[in-house]
Each structure stands twice: as structure tokens, then as C-alpha cells.
Amino acid sequence: xxxxxxxxxxxxxxxxxxxxxxxxxxxxxxxxxAERAGVTRSTxxxxxxxxxxxxxxxxxxxxxxxxxxxxxxxxxATALEAVAQGLRRASEVMGxxxxxxxxxxxxxxxxxxxxQERDALKSVGLAAAMHGALxxxxxxxxxxxxxxxxxxxxxxxxxxRWTEDPSVDVAxxxxxxxxxxxxxxxxxxxT
Amino acid sequence: xxxxxxxxxxxxxxxxxxxxxxxxxxxxxxxxxAERAGVTRSTxxxxxxxxxxxxxxxxxxxxxxxxxxxxxxxxxATALEAVAQGLRRASEVMGxxxxxxxxxxxxxxxxxxxxQERDALKSVGLAAAMHGALxxxxxxxxxxxxxxxxxxxxxxxxxxRWTEDPSVDVAxxxxxxxxxxxxxxxxxxxT
Numbered sequence: 018x019x020x021x022x023x024x025x026x027x028x029x030x031x032x033x034x035x036x037x038x039x040x041x042x043x044x045x046x047x048x049x050x051a052e053r054a055g056v057t058r059s060t061x062x063x064x065x066x067x068x069x070x071x072x073x074x075x076x077x078x079x080x081x082x083x084x085x086x087x088x089x090x091x092x093x094a095t096a097l098e099a100v101a102q103g104l105r106r107a108s109e110v111m112g113x114x115x116x117x118x119x120x121x122x123x124x125x126x127x128x129x130x131x132x133q134e135r136d137a138l139k140s141v142g143l144a145a146a147m148h149g150a151l152x153x154x155x156x157x158x159x160x161x162x163x164x165x166x167x168x169x170x171x172x173x174x175x176x177x178r179w180t181e182d183p184s185v186d187v188a189x190x191x192x193x194x195x196x197x198x199x200x201x202x203x204x205x206x207x208t
Numbered sequence: 209x210x211x212x213x214x215x216x217x218x219x220x221x222x223x224x225x226x227x228x229x230x231x232x233x234x235x236x237x238x239x240x241x242a243e244r245a246g247v248t249r250s251t252x253x254x255x256x257x258x259x260x261x262x263x264x265x266x267x268x269x270x271x272x273x274x275x276x277x278x279x280x281x282x283x284x285a286t287a288l289e290a291v292a293q294g295l296r297r298a299s300e301v302m303g304x305x306x307x308x309x310x311x312x313x314x315x316x317x318x319x320x321x322x323x324q325e326r327d328a329l330k331s332v333g334l335a336a337a338m339h340g341a342l343x344x345x346x347x348x349x350x351x352x353x354x355x356x357x358x359x360x361x362x363x364x365x366x367x368x369r370w371t372e373d374p375s376v377d378v379a380x381x382x383x384x385x386x387x388x389x390x391x392x393x394x395x396x397x398x399t
Contacts, residue, residue, distance in 0.1 A: 137332040204396075208392050
């Protein structure tokens with residue numbers, strides 16, 4: 018564990034990921050997470066509705082940033098160029114702590130049907146945010162839908178590659194945009 | 209309500225959709241669904257783990273059929289041609305009852321965050337089934353992923369159009385394949 022002094026919310030995320038890793042998601046209680054993080058149960062519930070929500074913390078921030086990036090793309094940008102701007106914007110908030118715990122969160126999700134479900138919903142939420150921002154730019158419905166799906170997938174692939182080896186000096190934004198480009202090429206080859 | 213005499217499972221689905229429509233998903237209990245369907249609570253729980261599962265009944269059958277259709281596509285078929293075969297195969301099991309209750313299920317899902325979540329997971333499950341069947345055919349990972357996503361989307365769009373007006377004499381399979389073709393064109397235009 019790194020020796021930083023994060024705020025209460027961050028401490029709860031760290032505690033939850035550690036406990037899920039040590040003893041499994043099902044066996045971990047909110048009381049244990051709160052105790053490990055040095056907060057009360059009521060503090061926990063001010064931040065999260067249940068233990069499941071801890072692992073998708075940041076979804077709203079990511080959605081907002083993805084949509085912001087898309088909105089701020091130049092007027093002439095294609096749907097995928099706008100998505101790339103969204104990925105750049107969202108990547109800015111992911112720091113060393115996210116990178117370090119990425120694989121452990123992934124392992125916890127893979128071991129729990131309940132978390133897989135929540136994770137799937139998170140993807141749907143991110144796609145909806147991008148879709149909305151694209152439609153707002155005047156992108157046609159189906160194009161917006163597909164571009165948003167590619168965006169979510171690119172972010173996931175990029176994030177997975179980024180967290181594989183935290184010692185490699187590479188930016189998440191660059192990996193996500195490389196993945197988006199791969200997906201674009203694949204989409205073209207489908208037809 | 210149509211006057212057919214469906215089996216217990218079908219009766220429970222009908223009862224659940226009716227109750228969700230009449231009084232809302234949150235207000236409906238398993239006991240009420242069982243009573244309306246004329247079965248005991250224990251019969252309900254032999255078929256479904258909770259009330260939420262009633263609305264995604266048939267997911268496993270659909271997954272199996274989508275995968276079967278993909279597996280049975282001719283050896284030279286492209287990924288999307290194989291997906292089209294999956295859509296044809298899965299469409300075969302959707303009958304008049306599915307068509308008639310489609311919009312009410314959609315309304316129940318739209319009104320409940322819990323059901324939206326389960327519905328998102330259903331989509332992930334269907335995509336995973338198609339993805340697996342495509343990889344089995346030797347389709348590359350990313351291509352399989354994208355083709356499966358397009359397949360799920362095509363099935364959803366086709367199903368929504370099919371249920372819009374049950375009096376129109378049109379086959380679900382044809383609508384799903386038209387939607388797949390539209391998505392293919394859109395994917396090409398992204399690049």
C-alpha cells in the first residue's frame with residue numbers, strides 16, 4: 018500500500034478493494050470497509066448506497082468528462098474524433114492510484130456476478146453519456162449509438178492495457194485513442 | 209388478455225407483466241404474481257430466483273439460439289453473416305405473446321432502475337454468447353466483439369419495431385436483419 022493520506026472517500030475505496038482482494042466481495046461487509054477506512058458507517062452511507070457502489074465510484078465524474086470532451090470537440094469533428102476528445106478528457110482524472118488498483122478491481126468484478134452486473138450497468142451509463150453528447154452535436158441516432166459503444170470499449174481496452182504494468186511510462190489517453198483507432202479499423206473491416 | 213391456457217411459467221410471466229403495468233414494479237410482490245398466475249410461491253421460486261428474473265425469462269434460450277445460428281452459418285460466412293444467422297435462429301422462438309407484451313415490458317424496464325440494470329446484464333449475456341460463438345468460428349477477438357455488439361443492437365431495434373404494431377404482418381427475423389444491415393452501413397460511415 019502506498020503511504021499517502023487520501024480523503025475519506027478515497028480511503029473507503031482503497032479499504033474496499035483491499036478487503037475484496039483479501040477475503041472476497043461476498044464476505045466483506047460495509048462495517049468492515051468503514052472500520053478499515055477509519056470512518057463511521059454513517060459516513061460510508063453518505064458516500065455510497067452499498068458496498069457494490071464503491072467499485073464503480075467515479076462513474077458520474079467519468080460520464081460528465083466524457084460528455085464535456087465530446088461537447089468541446091471542434092465543430093467539424095467527426096463522431097469518432099469527438100469521442101476521442103471525450104476519452105482524452107476522462108483520462109485526465111485517472112491517476113496512479115486508479116492505475117495501481119485497476120487489476121484488483123477487475124479481479125473482484127470477475128469473481129462476483131453481482132459486481133459484473135453493476136459493471137455492465139456502468140458501461141451502459143458511460144455509453145449513454147457519450148451518446149447524449151453526440152446527439153447534442155447533431156450526430157444521427159444510430160451513428161451516435163455506435164460511436165458511443167466504440168468509445169466505451171476503447172476506454173476499457175485502453176484502461177486494461179494501462180493497468181497491466183504501472184511501471185511503463187505511457188498515458189491512458191494515448192492507449193484509449195490507439196484502441197479507438199483499432200476499433201475503427203475493425204468496424205470498417207466488418208462491411 | 210388473450211384467452212389461451214399457457215403453462216405455469218408462461219402464466220407467471222403474463223401475471224408479472226400485467227401487475228407491473230397495473231401497479232408498478234416496486235409495488236408488485238412475488239406472492240401477488242404467484243396468486244395471479246394460480247401457482248404457489250414455491251412453484252414461482254422453482255422457475256425464477258426473484259421477480260426481476262421474470263422479465264428477462266428466455267435469456268438463456270435466446271443465448272443458446274443465437275450461438276447455434278452462428279455456429280451453423282456456412283464456413284465462408286463473414287462475422288456479420290454469421291450473426292445474421294444467429295438472429296434468424298433466435299427470432300424463431302418469439303411468438304405472438306412476446307410481440308403483444310413487448311411494449312409493456314419495455315415500459316416496466318424504463319420505469320425501474322433495478323430492471324434497467326437487469327436488462328443491461330441481459331444484453332451483456334447475449335453479446336457474450338454471440339462473441340463466444342464467433343470466436344469458436346475463428347473470428348478475431350475484436351471483430352467478434354464488435355459483430356456481437358451489432359448483433360445485440362440489431363435484435364433490440366428489430367424487436368422494438370416488431371412490437372410497435374402487432375397487426376402488421378412482418379417477421380421479426382427480417383426486421384432484425386434489416387437493422388443489422390443499417391448498423392453495418394453506419395459502422396462503415398464512421399471511418
